[in-house]
Amino acid sequence: MKKWTAMMLLCLAPLLWSAPGDAAAQAQQAPAQPTLRVAISEVPPFVIREADGRWRGISIDLWTQIAEELGREFELVPMAFKDVLPSVETGKADVAVGAITMTAEREERVDFTHPFYQTGLAIAVPLESDGGWMAVVRRLFSWQFASAVLGLAALLLGVGALLWMFERHRNKEQFGGKPVQGLGQSFWWAAVTMTTVGYGDKAPVTLGGRLIAIVWMFAALIMVSGFTAAVTSALTVGSLQSAISGPQDLRRAHVATVAGTTSARYLDDERIRATAYPDVPTAMRAVQNGDVDAIVYDQPILQYRIAELSGTALRVLPGTFDNQAYAFAVGAGSELREPVSQATLRIVNGSNWPDLKRKYLGPVPR
Incomplete structure (x- = not known):
């Protein structure tokens, strides 16, 4: 009996020693998700540039929550308003964030996520x-x-x-x-x-x-x-x-x-x-x-x-x-559209969304 036990341990030893190493190797081989490029243009109160260069606003705060929920890193890319949608259309940016109205004409060029603001x-x-x-x-x-x-x-x-x-x-x-x-x-x-x-x-x-x-x-x-x-x-x-x-x-x-x-x-x-x-x-x-x-x-x-x-x-x-309705814009056929839309729905239907709007707009009935 002792002989069989010793033989089994000898057979399992290579597996026990190799498992942690293989897991680490697989983690290293898994590609890291790229940093998202987010096109923005100053449109208060949805996109506001502070005196120290920081950005805030209804759309910026909402997008930050969405990115945290999806576990994605991002960088803000400021540009002129007329260049925001073209940057997403040509692939220079992954997402356009701001007060972007959904229209049929724009839908032919880019994809929109679920709307987050009706106005x-x-x-x-x-x-x-x-x-x-x-x-x-x-x-x-x-x-x-x-x-x-x-x-x-x-x-x-x-x-x-x-x-x-x-x-x-x-x-x-x-x-x-x-x-x-x-x-x-x-x-x-x-x-x-x-x-x-x-x-x-x-x-x-x-x-x-x-x-x-x-x-x-x-x-x-x-x-x-x-x-x-x-x-x-x-x-x-x-x-x-x-x-x-x-x-x-x-x-x-x-x-x-x-x-x-x-x-x-x-x-x-x-x-x-x-x-x-x-x-x-x-x-x-x-x-x-x-x-x-x-x-x-x-x-x-x-x-x-x-x-x-x-x-x-x-x-x-x-x-x-x-x-009209405001939404985020992504490239046509982008894989970001569905997860961003789902995260948007969860947040705007949550209890904190009215507080976020009231923070920038005051007690405006919606």
Whole structure:
């Protein structure tokens, strides 16, 4: 019996000694998972760059939790917003993280994970919504109104000077005297002729002067129409702003948006007059300066930017339209799509997700 026991131990000894070594060798031979390259672009409150260079935000915090759950290392690759999706499409990045709207057009180029945020477009307008007399008085002293008046005065002076050159010698009673007096009389004649008042106290007598008078009378009809339009525009721009209460009012307004975004595409599809700016703060300043009447962009981003920038005299109108969903983007056919989608579902349906949104957006109902 002892003999058989000794023989069995001798047979098992090589296996016992070799097993740990084989396991270590297999662990060394197993390839380590590569570090994921994550394309991002600053879009507060979803992607925020701190003063010390660190990144945070709704999308960044969510992605960090997903990567930890999947056991994957990653590096953030900042880039311009227009380059985020192309980087995933060409394989320069593995994942795109931010406030990326899912669209059919983009789905043809990349794959989207399960959405993590439902939102829509919103409209921000100036806080000043009154159309009272004080608003009219302020616009009467605005640069737009002053420039129209100065331009008209320069034209009247030019026409008057031309008439004075013909009349100053043969019509001294009406346009004579010192140059200043003669030009003043000519300026008066040009003004009353343009407004079709025609007091009759001044009239050219020379052939050249009468030709100028005929041309000016017909041209003045056009000039009066143009000046009236300019004055009306300067005085009623505030009334237009206050009249914007929803997307149905955008067709008669001039709005701002951000170039290359779904909001810009919406405005183009709806044939709404719009100017595309490089970023949200620039578009907001355009509204404040009176260059445009309102800004159309994603609701949470507008709300965050207005709250973040002190002194921003803008407000976001209630309600959204052209509803959309944010998701992470991966390359077409990427094996990351399914595990990232599953992790996203687990996190956004968890108890901590409302706290994460409230951290950046405040008590916004969802």
